[in-house]
Amino acid sequence: MDTCAPMLMALYLRDVAGLVGAGTPALSNVAPSIRAADHSMLIHGVGGTDALRDQWEVWWGRLLHNLPDAQENLTPPEFPELAGMPALQRVAHAHYGAALSWSREQTQLYSIMAAERETLGGHKILADLVQNREMELGRSARDFTLTIVEIPLAEQRAWFIEPDQLIMSSHLLADQEVFRSFVQPVVELLV
Secondary structure, eight states: OBOOHHHHHHHHHHHHTTOTTOSSSOOOOBSSOOOOOOOHHHHGGGTHHHHHHHHHHHHHHHHHHTTTOOOOOOOTTTOGGGTTOHHHHHHHHHHHHHHHHHHHHHHHHHHHHHHHHHHHTTTHHHHHHHHHHHHHHTSOOOOOOOEEEEEOBSSOOEEEETTTEEEEETTGGGSHHHHHHHHHHHHHHHO
């Protein structure tokens, strides 16, 4: 379990661009919410909003594919990580400073929350889910890895990304019953 700074940056840019429902899975907006800006003039000459949406979805897919090693940080001012994506490069250029500050702040808040969770033993629910499944099956768990990326999302839920990844709201673990409802089926599948 961890957060992912490049994914935080991507979601900030998605929300500031007003790309509601973009990406697979279509995650909810981040929390606290980011106010969308009008980029129509900025991206008009490079394909407009449709191109921006397509380019963002390609980038998002690349970040998901590279989990848990999605360390594709944006490199200003040219953003070579977004080569061939001129609309997205323009939006990234316009909002890079704010996106970087927001993602750093969220990463710091996550670190504090994770440390508190570690101290209080809140993360042990995962081990309990695996142990309960082992008892149900009457055998030890198969070797498996489950990567959980926690993001500050408005909707308290988790999204399963096959074969072994979850993206979840960073505050989902605080409600263990709801957490269980999303994570237990994944654990059952993997164990």
